[in-house]
Amino acid sequence: MKRKILNLGLSLVGPIALVVMLTMPIGPLSGGLGIIAPTGGIFDVGYPEPALQTINLPGLDANVEVFFDEWGIPHIYADAVTDAYMALGYLHAKERLFQMVMQNYLAAGRICEIVGSYAVSSDKYYRAIGLARGAEETYQWYLKNRNTNEDVAYVLDILDAEVAGVNAFIDSMTSSTTPIEFKILGFTPQHWRPVDVFIWTKMMSWSLASGADDLYREYARTTMANDTMYNDLFPDLMPYNVPIMPEQHNLSLAEYPNSAGGFPADPTPPPTANLASLSEDLIPADKLKTLLSIIDDVILPVELREAMGSNSWAVSGSLSETGSSILANDPHLPLQAPSLWYEAHIVAPGIDVMGVSFPGTPGFVLGHGDHIAWGMTSAAYDVMDFFVEQVNPDNDSQYWYNGAWRAFEVVDETIHTKDAGDIAFDVKCSVHGPCIDSVMGTYNLDSTQTPNIAMNWTGLDITHELLALSLLNKAKNIEDYYDALYWWDSPPHNFIYADDEGHIAITAAGRYPLRTGYLGDLPIQALNDSVGMLSNIPYAYIPRSVDPAQGYLQSANQRSYDPETYGWDVIGPYATGYRGRRINYLLNTSSSVSMDDMKRWQADSVDVSAQWIVPYVIDAWNAAGDGNATVQLAVDWLSDWDFSMETDIQAPTLWRFLVDALKYEIFDELRVTLDANLRTPSTPVLERVIRENENYYLDDHSTGDVETRDEILARALFRALDEMILKLGSNMTDWYYGNFHVTYFNHLASLTVIGGGPHRGWNTLNRAVSSWDDESGQWRVTHGPSWRMVIDMGDIEHAVGVYTGGQSGNMFSQHWDDIFDLWYAYDEETEQYGYHLMRFYPTLTLIGDADLSEHFVERMITFVP
């Protein structure tokens, strides 16, 4: 008997060891090695989709028919809007659940629950900002107003439908429909909640309308200690800017007395504060430096600090080849896998809309209806301020406000981790907002420096972007467009518009805070309520242009208005303006614009800064060069260059190094006498100094001599070439731009990449935000046109679009990266990238008939109650 028991014990060793081995996390494989079994694991995700499916969707009022075209884009036909959105929610989850979960957990400061405690600094950062707190507050506003505002009720109806659709998918998940990432990470998704929708909209707001520019400016100003130089080198208004609004179009103040989003408004601009009156030492330099490093370090997936970019333009019928208005838009966002976008078409009573949506969120962000089209670019104005609270020296839980010590509110933001239990974390909040330096403990800063830098950001308030989008998705004419954008308070965006009645318009939509007692571009101390964002510009008066005489509108993130003609001063980290200058030139010199022209312009890679600066460099070399053969070869490249950032020539490579070298040589004031960590002035400032021959900045103050512009520009050539040899090697003939400028973008969990290799463009209409990667020795493109769309309002059935990825989040689907292939493919002959037809059939019968001849329907789903 004993022997039998011993045998049994010995026989248990193998199975137990094996079970442990197959379930224990191994490196990134938190799901254990058991997932490589032939079924029930990773191999289940590789099955093709059935051609015909019937799926039960509890809560539907009636059947919903979905046709998937050749790109996997669903065309959803329903008898009720809520049914259509429930189907969309199901499809969002089916194709992108992992993406939805990752993005939301990141935004909510819960990413440690998925990936473990190593990401705790990221969670602390997002908990400190409080996107989830703001989302909850916004959701509560919607609930409170559901019964009194039918538009709010509509938003909640479609939101509930979307969430129900997502959860129907989660509840029905099988091994073959569970995203492979969840299997690898060993994570089980929880139900989607209405507040999750708002968390993601807050995250997008944060990404598009936040930034620590006030802190960077503070650092520059205090380090330079020279307000004249500070204003010269870091101006708020970029030189040579072409504003977005050619003519201001106000609406009726009687009709829209409040600001966007229904906030209080004041039609009288407040007096402008004086920069010189502002204290320079509000934040100790070491604390400021650390805070900036935190902001730089922490994961910010959609951030646009140095990546500002989006284009849109529209021509009226008077300027178009077809006589109808034509609209183009390409928003520049992170190139990630899967894409931020999911494309769809919804047809239901009262709505017929097609475009791109955010997975997990109801509504279409960009696209067109049956009568109107719209696009967006970031308006880039500053809606975030930092208030330095005066902490009670005897009690650091208090700060001074309105003549008394007031207690900081302390929010318990305990962080749950997958592998290390709970991590305690408190966020202090003042009357101005959360103290973002609550995260500094993470970086081992002196713990006696209590958090006191409060962030006042309009995006953290109750915001109404979903309401605006839901109305815009149903809009039929320009009045509907005005009404919809009334609710768009955050993030500030230029909404370009065209309709089938021939109107074109653009509105720099958003809530414009009016600052009293300070400028808003630097941190401030406000000891009482007379200083702060005390009111807002009325919606009726925000920058807007409608049917301008010039026949076209354009926007590329530059300052939207001409300060000489617009009544308010709206500061912001606007784009350099080069793309705006380029598209303005192209539109201004064209008389019969076609869709093909629009597509060519979206691919345009001419660098306007090079157009203006390079001739001075060539002239400088001819005048002051020493005949060096290597430099002469490089100058020859520049002389032959048409300023287009193409992959098969060397000049663009040289130009990128040359810009840095020029800034280094010219702005020696920052390099030599100040702080090497200061940001360099932007390229338009460089252009101004060169074009205007500003001797003070051109002279190198580190030498005893006075250098001329030619001498400095020639020196920059040497510096650029030295750097190129160091980084690219000495074989100059290999310095083709395409060898060093490539696009490969990462999967959200870095499990794979989508990539195409050599990449055109840079600070050009065909925007390619790229940074040098020491490991590969290349510039990797990280941001760019995430969606390209061109629509002729007279022929809306032939609108085209394309984005950087594919409809499916399953990397083994044929629709994982098929649309990326279109997006990446540049045709030298047509000078265009690829697009797909945005099939737009308003009825089931019409799509069925069209498919009979064109055979584009790949599969169908019928959702049944």
Next chain:
Amino acid sequence: MKKLDDMFPHFNFLKLILVVTVIAIALQLSGAWVTMLIAGALGALLARRHRTAFFAGFIGVAIAWSAIFVYLSLTAQTMAIAEFFIGLLGLSGLGWLVIVISVILGALLGGFGGLLGRSVVELVDELIPPETSSEAAPVQEEQSESEPEA
């Protein structure tokens, strides 16, 4: 009461492998790899030696999983997924290795299941008192081993 070895017939090795293969395919369709222990253990009811039970489980599950992989390779993206998976470990072009490892792991599950099953059978049979002579089981053709051989 009859002993388990008296209740279940004794299959030869090839038959035993066939039975385990069929059971393994059926159970694996549930998607739970742990059921391969059960497949091996069920096979052990039809074996009389630990060594036989182990190898029948091992080979039976190996054949079952190989057959499923062949089917999946023909109907789904199995090789692409295998390549992706091995890529996570920093290797490339070795997708087949993932499948080989998977089959070996499955086979070990089946084998250990067989071993465990055989030990359980023998312990249970030890606990069951011998039957009266009229009810005695026929003499076994093969002598039961007293120790696991695998």
